[in-house]
Amino acid sequence: xxxxxxxxxxxxxxxxxxGKPLLLDIERLVxxxxxxxxxxxxxxxGKSTLLGLLGGVLTPAAGEIRVLDTKLPNLGASARDxxxxxxxxxxxxxxxxIPYLSVLDNVLLxxxxxxxxAERAARHGAPAAEAARxxxxxxxxxxxxxxxxxxxxxxxxxxxxxxxxALLGAPELLIADEPTSSLDHDARRQFLELLMAECREQGxxxxxxxxxxxxxxxxxxxxxxAELNRAAPAGxxxxxxx
Amino acid sequence: MATLSLALRSLWxxxxxxxLTVAAIAIxxxxxxxxxxxxxxxxxxxxxxxxxxxxxxxxxxxxxNLLLYSVFRVGDATAxxxxxxxxxxxxxxxxxxxxxxxLGDSHRGYRVLGTNADYFRHYRYAGKRELTFAAGKPFADxxxxxxxxxxxxxxxxxxxxxxxxxxxxxxxxxxxxDDKPFxxxxxxxxxxxxxxxxxxxxxxxxxxxxxxxxxxxxxxxGQRVSAEEARARDLTPDSITAFMVGMRSKVTTFTMQRxxxxxxxxxxxxxxxxxxxxxxxxxxGVADTALMVxxxxxxxxxxxxxxxxxxxxxxxxxxxxxxLRSVGARARHVFSLLVVEAGLLATxxxxxxxxxxxxxxxxVRPLLADRYGIxxxxxxxxxxxxxxxxxxxxxxxxxxxxxxxxxxxxxxADGLTIRI
Numbered sequence: 001x002x003x004x005x006x007x008x009x010x011x012x013x014x015x016x017x018x019g020k021p022l023l024l025d026i027e028r029l030v031x032x033x034x035x036x037x038x039x040x041x042x043x044x045x046g047k048s049t050l051l052g053l054l055g056g057v058l059t060p061a062a063g064e065i066r067v068l069d070t071k072l073p074n075l076g077a078s079a080r081d082x083x084x085x086x087x088x089x090x091x092x093x094x095x096x097x098i099p100y101l102s103v104l105d106n107v108l109l110x111x112x113x114x115x116x117x118a119e120r121a122a123r124h125g126a127p128a129a130e131a132a133r134x135x136x137x138x139x140x141x142x143x144x145x146x147x148x149x150x151x152x153x154x155x156x157x158x159x160x161x162x163x164x165x166a167l168l169g170a171p172e173l174l175i176a177d178e179p180t181s182s183l184d185h186d187a188r189r190q191f192l193e194l195l196m197a198e199c200r201e202q203g204x205x206x207x208x209x210x211x212x213x214x215x216x217x218x219x220x221x222x223x224x225x226a227e228l229n230r231a232a233p234a235g236x237x238x239x240x241x242x
Numbered sequence: 243m244a245t246l247s248l249a250l251r252s253l254w255x256x257x258x259x260x261x262l263t264v265a266a267i268a269i270x271x272x273x274x275x276x277x278x279x280x281x282x283x284x285x286x287x288x289x290x291x292x293x294x295x296x297x298x299x300x301x302x303x304x305x306x307n308l309l310l311y312s313v314f315r316v317g318d319a320t321a322x323x324x325x326x327x328x329x330x331x332x333x334x335x336x337x338x339x340x341x342x343x344x345l346g347d348s349h350r351g352y353r354v355l356g357t358n359a360d361y362f363r364h365y366r367y368a369g370k371r372e373l374t375f376a377a378g379k380p381f382a383d384x385x386x387x388x389x390x391x392x393x394x395x396x397x398x399x400x401x402x403x404x405x406x407x408x409x410x411x412x413x414x415x416x417x418x419x420d421d422k423p424f425x426x427x428x429x430x431x432x433x434x435x436x437x438x439x440x441x442x443x444x445x446x447x448x449x450x451x452x453x454x455x456x457x458x459x460x461x462x463x464g465q466r467v468s469a470e471e472a473r474a475r476d477l478t479p480d481s482i483t484a485f486m487v488g489m490r491s492k493v494t495t496f497t498m499q500r501x502x503x504x505x506x507x508x509x510x511x512x513x514x515x516x517x518x519x520x521x522x523x524x525x526x527g528v529a530d531t532a533l534m535v536x537x538x539x540x541x542x543x544x545x546x547x548x549x550x551x552x553x554x555x556x557x558x559x560x561x562x563x564x565x566l567r568s569v570g571a572r573a574r575h576v577f578s579l580l581v582v583e584a585g586l587l588a589t590x591x592x593x594x595x596x597x598x599x600x601x602x603x604x605x606v607r608p609l610l611a612d613r614y615g616i617x618x619x620x621x622x623x624x625x626x627x628x629x630x631x632x633x634x635x636x637x638x639x640x641x642x643x644x645x646x647x648x649x650x651x652x653x654x655a656d657g658l659t660i661r662i
Contacts, residue, residue, distance in 0.1 A: 077573065078572055081570065086570070100251045113566075
């Protein structure tokens with residue numbers, strides 16, 4: 001696999017919060033374009049921090065982060081923000097939505113801030129039509145739902161709206177941080193299948209982080225952050241064994 | 243534009259707080275604007291008390307004192323002007339007309355002014371408005387009286403009624419000219435000037451009612467002169483309190499003023515009403531400047547209320563900011579979101595304040611004109627008003643920088659991790 005095809009490439013990347021011990025120390029992590037990666041780890045293992053690094057919100061203390069062949073640490077803060085808006089979609093554990101916007105406006109948010117996402121969403125018509133298509137693909141097809149207040153939706157519906165938003169404008173990278181942990185077992189499965197189907201449709205790379213190891217087999221690759229991270233006890237053991 | 247519509251919807255989501263904030267700003271703006279409008283109206287009303295008069299002449303005292311007793315019917319003259327001197331000036335070739343003023347008596351607290359028909363012919367107020375009669379006509383007979391609008395309304399007088407004039411200026415007087423009652427022959431239309439609070443009679447009438455008085459006391463019953471007997475006497479006054487002068491040409495006003503002020507036979511003072519009014523307003527104006535300062539502080543309090551509301555909302559909105567960041571909002575978007583929010587609140591407050599001001603003014607306008615003779619113009623906002631309103635919005639935007647800066651720093655610290 002050449003670098004030109006990698007969605008994500010981490011190289012000797014280290015990160016610590018100010019005044020805290022080293023939290024992340026990753027020798028190498030490469031995710032191919034279109035790959036669906038499951039990254040498991042208990043809470044507090046630095047998962048969210050890693051996603052912040054991939055999203056360009058945080059910058060590493062040392063090492064290399066390339067997302068879509070762009071060296072994120074080399075970009076300025078504003079350029080990283082723009083990069084994130086243009087190329088990365090996020091889904092979080094819960095409370096993903098802006099409470100004062102309708103379902104449709106929540107899904108259209110990325111198009112407000114990124115012209116690239118707006119243009120890509122408009123390839124098959126208006127961005128609103130694309131938003132409706134994504135919602136329908138995720139099982140939220142009723143037209144009446146679009147104008148609804150997001151606070152009236154169930155948690156499962158809210159997560160699907162968040163997924164539709166992350167997918168709008170076909171970002172190359174989709175980062176999901178425990179998006180299913182507030183869903184029950186059946187809804188979890190259904191949500192994942194819909195999300196993956198849509199990622200495949202759009203050709204988006206998916207990085208899915210969860211502590212729920214039962215989901216691992218559904219992905220192309222199943223990685224343990226603890227083993228990957230040399231700053232963690234398990235990572236140190238793995239490094240010694242290797 | 244992304245931030246403007248977001249700020250609007252975010253505010254709508256917090257509409258109770260937002261509306262209260264807007265209301266607080268609106269009330270403070272209405273107060274400030276109201277004070278400003280009233281100030282202008284009062285000043286205009288003040289300046290328009292007398293117009294078309296080139297000089298006011300009285301015994302030598304201070305200009306403001308002369309203005310007060312001759313125009314505003316406040317205070318007393320310290321001395322009079324002799325009839326000979328008045329006649330001499332009145333007949334001067336440069337003088338077009340004069341209005342003699344003889345003060346000193348009252349009717350139930352309202353001043354009685356002895357004058358002549360020229361008063362109704364030449365007196366002007368509020369630009370070029372003439373005195374007009376709501377009912378009746380100018381005095382013709384010796385014992386005729388013409389009432390100002392307030393006098394007639396407050397005391398409920400009608401044409402044909404008889405009134406008695408009291409000696410001196412007290413509201414309750416024991417020395418009354420009750421042997422020579424007056425008949426009301428005219429009631430003037432409202433002017434919004436002290437004319438409304440004046441009882442007008444002829445100069446001769448003033449002489450007639452004092453014909454048997456000496457040193458403020460009426461003669462003993464046997465030596466009195468009856469009302470009918472008085473008609474037969476020579477009623478030319480010895481002196482008058484003051485007089486107003488209209489010049490044939492404005493150019494000669496200053497020359498005449500100097501000539502009067504330097505008149506050797508009698509100590510006189512001639513003032514130009516406009517100049518003296520300005521001096522007097524500078525004195526009175528301190529109060530309205532103080533009011534303006536108070537109003538400005540109320541606006542500041544309103545804006546501080548807004549700042550408090552925005553700052554307290556910041557913590558509960560950290561999630562909102564993090565979500566916006568995750569969908570590509572830059573830190574400067576978050577910054578501008580809050581500045582725009584402050585601007586929107588202030589703009590809405592100013593807008594509502596303008597509506598409130600004009601609503602209130604329309605409501606109290608008849609009352610002000612009626613009771614206080616202040617004519618408030620419902621004219622649009624002038625450049626000065628707009629400047630004030632612009633400054634308020636500007637101040638709000640400046641204040642918005644504080645929460646914006648805090649949100650900016652929060653959002654950099656929080657990143658995408660959403661804290662509940």
